[in-house]
Amino acid sequence: MRARILGLAAAAACLAMPVYAAVVLGDAAGSYTISQTGSAIRFTIGKAGGGGFDGAFARFKGMIRIDNNDVGRSKVDLTIYPESVGTGQGRIDAFLRSDAVFDAANSPEIQFRSTSVTRTGDTSALVTGRLTARGKTFPEKFTAELDGLKGGTIKFHVTGKVLRSRYGMDVGTPLYSNVVDFDMTLTGKRG
Template sequence: MSVHVFGRVLGAAALIAVGLLGDTASAVALSDAAGRYAVSNNGSSIRFAIGKIGGGGLSGAFGQFKGTIRIDGGDIARSKVDITIFPESVGTGQGRIDAFLKSDAVFDVANSREITFRSTSVRRTGDNSAVITGQLTARGHTNTEKFTAELQGLKGGQIRFRVSGQVFRSRYQMDVGTPIYSNIVAFDMEFSGRRG
């Protein structure tokens, strides 16, 4: 299993994530959300899942991360997303699996304390959606990943996005357990941030 998925998801996340209370996605356009937002752990989440032959699989989340989202109202393509994930915070609800994920077999948290995503391009796909492409770095390996993002709400200077994507674990030397466990990590992320 791996944070690489994070890469893909982050990429997508890079562009955005979750819905805001009382707002509907159709009522808010990316161009209305111009500004710089700091991602808050409160109201945000980075979840991942890895399939397994015969069913089941593994799922979990990262409890600690930070980031900024800058939306250019004049040209969405010039928007930027920066996300940092702390793999030490990975959690699956099973202590033995968490310890394995933190070991040098997967995230190697003793030597690789951060996973980062830095957007390189944003391509608008609708009034409130975009594809975010960027560089995902984990365990010293950097690859280009893509994520899809959807603006879910904007109210009182607070924004919410939903981001999703898939990352190949093998690209980050985290493909232990394949082919029994899928090489693909699916990310489902929600980001909440305040303009400022």
């Protein structure tokens, strides 16, 4: 679900370029398929007293559409498959997939659909959208920074924070933080 947000944020960042960069923005306009090659959806959950754990999703798909006439009409759709979660610790991975957290057997997808993109700087934007996980949908915001555009490939760095309690995944609080920090790299290929 954070991946979706990051994808949206990435599109927003590209659209957030200043007027002097209009040629680059015009070059970036179009539709991109998010590629797992060159992309990463990572997250961190802190623990009281220090520690916590880091993880990532290995499977996801999505599309970024950049509208160079109206940045706000750009779109990001991202789907994450929670059964692909990995922390490097089998026991934690199994717990995260269970009905206590992602309930991957009954809720096999986490989806993010953008609703707006707002320019915040020359190469950055705020991407707002609807995140759906475990049958619950809430608005979420992510920041996106354009990291590159070359040969039909675009790259964004996306960050954001999501409260896991909103989605019924607050097991372990307050020992483990309710805040999930996302740090994503989204690479899209034109076409």
